[in-house]
Amino acid sequence: DFLLKDEEEAGFSKVEKRVRTTAGGATGSVRNLRIREDTAKYLFNLDVNSAHYDPKSRSMRADPNPDLPDSEKKFRGDAHLLKEGEVQAWNRLVLHSQLGSTSQESHMQALPSQAEALYKEFKAKKEKVVAKSKTNIEDVYGNAASKAKVDQRLLRGQTERYVEYNRRGQVVKGEEAKVTSRYEEDVFVNNHKSVWGSWWQDGVWGYACCRQTLKNSYCTGLAERNDGNHGLQARAEASAVAGGPEEAGGDGRKML
Template sequence: MRENPYKDTSKEAEQVDYAGENFIRFSGDTSKHAQAQMFAWEAQHAGVDVHLLAEPTKAEKLKVAYVGKKEDIKSSIQENILERYGGKEHLRFPPKALLLAQTEQYAEYSRTGKIIKGADKAVISSRYEEDIYFNNHQSVWGSYWKDGQWGFRCCHLTLRNSYCTVERSKDIEEGKKQVLRWL
């Protein structure tokens, strides 16, 4: 029986007492022997007089020479392409430690997330520009809220693209003081 009689069950080959003979046929040097036999057949088809079982040393030497020449031709083709079109700088890779983003830095954290031992975390900067004032404003949009509308704290204007008038904000402040005096 070559196939595993337990293949439709959820049991692994290590869990059963008999797993068939196919796993023996495809383990160890059997795959290397099959590749050598295929090489000998292809060499015979190409006109080279070689037989794997009659002359195993000759077959192995021919296979080593064939693989070596194949690699040489492949590398020369690659070099010719790089010489003609360029791009050698794209073949250099950074070290694997950088690619996998693993470091040896040690840090211990408490239950609340604060660092007990080790280096502090780097501060994450926002992708948005902060504290950019435009149209002569001295505060950012959204720093003022009144009657359901956002505005600028410096001049109390609720129009987003309006030009800041600091004089207007002073007039508003004086008006508020007068109202408070009347009360």
């Protein structure tokens, strides 16, 4: 009779998984296997100070060539895979489940379908709020993108009008074109002949026509303009109305 020894029959119950490779059948693990034609990760940069390569897990998390442009890179590191594809969408889903921003409690590992449904509902509500806010802003300020585009030559103020200047910057020939503004210009209020800010003295702005230093004042003509101390009187009157300890200038003396 033919008998088998214990060490010989021990191999009958062993099951091995065969992996198909380019060189034929082989027995081993399917983790991080690469095709023979692919360049190994540790060969992209032979510098000893480059990215670390773990031979056990066959992983290189960092970028071996961080100085190269993206168009010339063939491998950006295993950590780069966590920033592309559906990984970011999955991270947002997990973050939404962990923060508990919904009224219902959801657990990503225990109830993944419920967590995904709540996240889709949250995104739909968010899109409605953003669309409503955009509509309200367009109703108030308008939508310049939907209107017809204005000629760029008009926006930049370009013109073919010929103007000749002398050495002092004065116009000798032609007429100088004024740059248009979105604000109203040369608007005279309260019977003034000049605009506010056309006159300045001792740190006070006013009108050049009458040298008034109060913006809402009426023009008094040349009578007030001949008064050289009108700016000082205006400051004294403003200080007296404010009720401060100094009814006049900064020296504390009362104006007569």
